[in-house]
Amino acid sequence: MEKPSLKETSFAMNMNSDHTRKTVCVFGTGDFGRSLGNKMFQCGYSVVFGSRNPELSGLHPKGIEVLSYTEAAQRSDLIIIAIHREHYNFLTELAEELQGKILVDISNNLKINQYSESNAEYLAELVPGAKIVKAFNTISAWALQSGALDASRQAFVCGDDKEAKQRVMDIGRSIGLTPMDQGSLKAAKEIENYPLQLFPMWKFPLYLSAALCVFYFVYCMLREVIYPYIQEEKDNTFFLAISIPNRIFPGLALNLLALVYLPGIIAAILQLYRGTKYSRFPNWLDHWMLCRKQLGLVALAFAFLHVMYTLVIPIRHYVRWKWSSRIINQIKNNKTDPFNTTTAWLSDSYVALGILGFFLFVLLGITSLPSVSNTVNWREFRFVQSKLGYLTLILCTAHTLVFGGKRFLSPSILRWYLPSIYVLSLIMPCTVLVLKFILVMPCFDQPLTRIRQGWERNSKVSKKAQLGNGKNEV
Ligand SMILES: NC(=O)C1=CN([C@@H]2O[C@H](COP(=O)(O)OP(=O)(O)OC[C@H]3O[C@@H](n4cnc5c(N)ncnc54)[C@H](OP(=O)(O)O)[C@@H]3O)[C@@H](O)[C@H]2O)C=CC1
Numbered sequence: 001m002e003k004p005s006l007k008e009t010s011f012a013m014n015m016n017s018d019h020t021r022k023t024v025c026v027f028g029t030g031d032f033g034r035s036l037g038n039k040m041f042q043c044g045y046s047v048v049f050g051s052r053n054p055e056l057s058g059l060h061p062k063g064i065e066v067l068s069y070t071e072a073a074q075r076s077d078l079i080i081i082a083i084h085r086e087h088y089n090f091l092t093e094l095a096e097e098l099q100g101k102i103l104v105d106i107s108n109n110l111k112i113n114q115y116s117e118s119n120a121e122y123l124a125e126l127v128p129g130a131k132i133v134k135a136f137n138t139i140s141a142w143a144l145q146s147g148a149l150d151a152s153r154q155a156f157v158c159g160d161d162k163e164a165k166q167r168v169m170d171i172g173r174s175i176g177l178t179p180m181d182q183g184s185l186k187a188a189k190e191i192e193n194y195p196l197q198l199f200p201m202w203k204f205p206l207y208l209s210a211a212l213c214v215f216y217f218v219y220c221m222l223r224e225v226i227y228p229y230i231q232e233e234k235d236n237t238f239f240l241a242i243s244i245p246n247r248i249f250p251g252l253a254l255n256l257l258a259l260v261y262l263p264g265i266i267a268a269i270l271q272l273y274r275g276t277k278y279s280r281f282p283n284w285l286d287h288w289m290l291c292r293k294q295l296g297l298v299a300l301a302f303a304f305l306h307v308m309y310t311l312v313i314p315i316r317h318y319v320r321w322k323w324s325s326r327i328i329n330q331i332k333n334n335k336t337d338p339f340n341t342t343t344a345w346l347s348d349s350y351v352a353l354g355i356l357g358f359f360l361f362v363l364l365g366i367t368s369l370p371s372v373s374n375t376v377n378w379r380e381f382r383f384v385q386s387k388l389g390y391l392t393l394i395l396c397t398a399h400t401l402v403f404g405g406k407r408f409l410s411p412s413i414l415r416w417y418l419p420s421i422y423v424l425s426l427i428m429p430c431t432v433l434v435l436k437f438i439l440v441m442p443c444f445d446q447p448l449t450r451i452r453q454g455w456e457r458n459s460k461v462s463k464k465a466q467l468g469n470g471k472n473e474v
């Protein structure tokens, strides 16, 4: 989050001392109007409320006046409209009092794109002579009252009149917010939609993992429960509790982790193909790139579940029964299974790869937290997220490969032509790793690095520059 610089703060303080004497008017004595009015009052502004029933709203501290809308409007040249859009129409009657004044629209809607024009633009239409500024709609009345502003200090502001916008931003600063100028009133729509979005960056990762989850579940049901039931009349339904989740979760974790690195590879291929970094990526790729962190965190959650499900394996009845029946069989047949070093190696290394992979995975998750990533510089962050990320992907893929071992290749594991779920989960990570391996080869890496530094294959300017460089080098 951006902190105002020392210069900005002292500038703001100078401006504030000018405005302390100034009166701010708030229309509407509802939750938000009251919270905002009280906050501004505490911060040294003198505040006048406009209300339909001035006598009824006696809940204000001494020093705050509640007047009729018309009277209140005459007291100040800056009016905050803390009223729902649906009730704006009475403002047309006040058009004369509101001429040339700054009207701050703080309203929100219930749905994204509920009206064709933004509330602020609607207000501008109703009161054509006023200077409209959109602000503070992303702040909640509760946060203003309780002071719990930490997560939501940013207040987006937009408007066509520069000076009016500056005044509103100064008020924002003095009540402890961080105003962010978003440009002209055309940005109001976006600002109004902002608080209505529910975890926008989490939507895609969550939908994707839900879809993959369903697919994996149906697949495992077919192979592990329905097939044995039809072919051997075996009741494997208890697999639903632990065995099947412990196949779905590692598969999801591995694939989602691979999907964190896939968009970067697609972007690199696109840049190589186009020979420039200056043409825009398609929207879906942009969006995918933006939610990589969330994708990675969902993957980490599944990896965590996989670890927990794996730890309980020794106490499962089914597993204990399998072990003891194997021993009893050996006794009955008077034959001991010889110790197999290869098997021991495979089993130990698959566990070790899993542990290391999970450890790096957790490290990746921790470094993506804002409080940690703020303490490292950009290069360090890139190093951790990219190099360490690929190492994690390699370890986790190897973990799955070693687990499958030779079994993956034997045709006997096919059931109704369906391979084991592990084989399926390996397709995506292996593809990503192979593509990455190809891209780091010098014949691709060098042009890519140049493109990322601004070189363009089809641009005359950069060709000339290149020729010039070549001569210099000679
Ligand atoms: N509550 C919050 O956390 C946030 C609210 N907002 C926005 O602030 C605005 C006000 O919200 P909030 O304070 O919660 O709403 P309330 O319903 O609590 O308050 C609305 C106020 O509008 C005034 N009003 C004027 N004309 C009418 C009318 N015809 N019918 C009803 N009320 C009228 C009333 O004040 P009076 O009786 O004095 O005339 C009323 O108290 C909304 O646009 C909302 O989107 C934005 C961000 C956060």
Ligand SMILES: [Cu+2]
Pocket (backbone or CB within 6 Å): 250, 306, 354, 399
């Ligand atoms: Cu595992």
